[in-house]
Amino acid sequence: MSIRNIAGFVGMAGIVVGVAATTGPAAGAAVRPAVRAVAGCDVLQPGASPVAQQAVRAACSQLGVWYSWGGGHGPVPGATYGHYDGQDPASKDDGKKLGFDCSGLVRYAYYRATGRDILNGTADNQFHTGQAVARFSPAQGAGPLLPGDLLFWGRGWVHHVAIYVGAGQMVEAFQSGTHVRMTPVRLGGDYAGAVRVNGSGGGGGQPGQVKYWVNTFADAVGYREPNTGDAQGVLNKGNNYVYCKVWGAQVGSGGQYNHWWLRTDLDRTYPGKNGRGAYVSAYYLSRWGNDEARDVNGGPISTC
Structure with missing residues (x-):
């Protein structure tokens, strides 16, 4: 991974592959019809929610699109022209390349899947998203992961994100000079763990969730x-x-x-x-005992 991936992503680094992305539905629209995945890149194991499967196929549809630093962070999720990151010489032409950085690709994939812009922001923002319904530590490896789960890299500050598609494979927008690609999962280095996104495209600690x-x-x-x-x-x-x-x-x-x-x-x-x-x-909490967490009436609080 380039120096930019390590220190200059401002949390937005990613991998871009495929042809130019199309814009997604208007905010608040219904879930889009299934996206046609590129041959060989698809939901590769069972168990994922319908939304997660849609996100995988949306990411797969972008295989071959340019990585472009800052790409995918326009007003509406979708491929955009990027810009020079200030460090990596390979990114100097990103202003001429229509594509995604890593978090821009993830944002687009879940926008196509849910009809809502639920993962806007950098890779670090996405790692700490309130849309998470499950988190997996680096020590857990890929064993508990399902297609659509997001994998992250970074220590202290998360600089990269990819989408798990199953069977030990992921789709990512990696760095300038490359394209969005499907590649084996990397669990070494500064792998920070994975996040499962709410399959309904809502909740996860956001207004409107049960309180x-x-x-x-x-x-x-x-x-x-x-x-x-x-x-x-x-x-x-x-x-x-x-x-x-x-x-x-x-x-x-x-x-x-x-x-x-x-x-x-x-x-x-x-x-x-x-x-x-x-x-x-x-x-x-004013009541209850050690390692207990209940509401004011003694009722159970759901796990995140």
């Missing part, structure tokens, strides 16, 4: 992930809603502790951070 009401006994700092590594802001003490829970790092004091983390929207966001879909430790 569970809880009570917190103190202001709680919210983090980007279920650990204490990247503070995003503060959830105020009192009555709050949460979307779901996930197991993570232990937080506690004295004999009180909790490994559950609650996905929610913060009341106060730190400068330059994102308070939507952050994680707050269930340690701050």
Whole structure:
């Protein structure tokens, strides 16, 4: 991978293959009819949701399209002309190449599948998306993955994303000078894990999802992930809603502790951070015991 892939992607690096992409449906439109995949690139194993299968076929339809740095990030998802990334000499002609970078391709694939622009942003944004319904660590490898799952690379800052198509294969927009391609999954290096996107194209910690009401006994700092590594802001003490829970790092004091983390929207966001879909430790719940996470009525909170 080029220097640009390592340090200059601004989170948007990717792989582009295929002919020029067509624009997707208008925002809010119904799911598109099935996209015809390029021969040999298709949903290669069972189990994926219909939306995920559509996303795979949309990505496969772009095999051979140019990688173009910044491509795919126009007002409407689809191939666009890119630009020089400021580091990689191979990207100097990207302004003349109609195509995608890695996150632009992923954005387009799920736009074609859902009719909604649910993955706009960089590879790092997509890794931390509120549309995630399951996450897989690097140690889990490709075993639990299904077609349509998104694979990510980067340590601390995620710089690359690809779409799993099954049978150990993925589609990616890799770097300038190449085309969108299907290639074997790479699990070494700085592979950061995978994310499964909500098969309905909605929810995942976004407004409109089912909310569970809880009570917190103190202001709680919210983090980007279920650990204490990247503070995003503060959830105020009192009555709050949460979307779901996930197991993570232990937080506690004295004999009180909790490994559950609650996905929610913060009341106060730190400068330059994102308070939507952050994680707050269930340690701050006013009731229940160690490693318990329930709503105000004692009801269960769904896992993320």
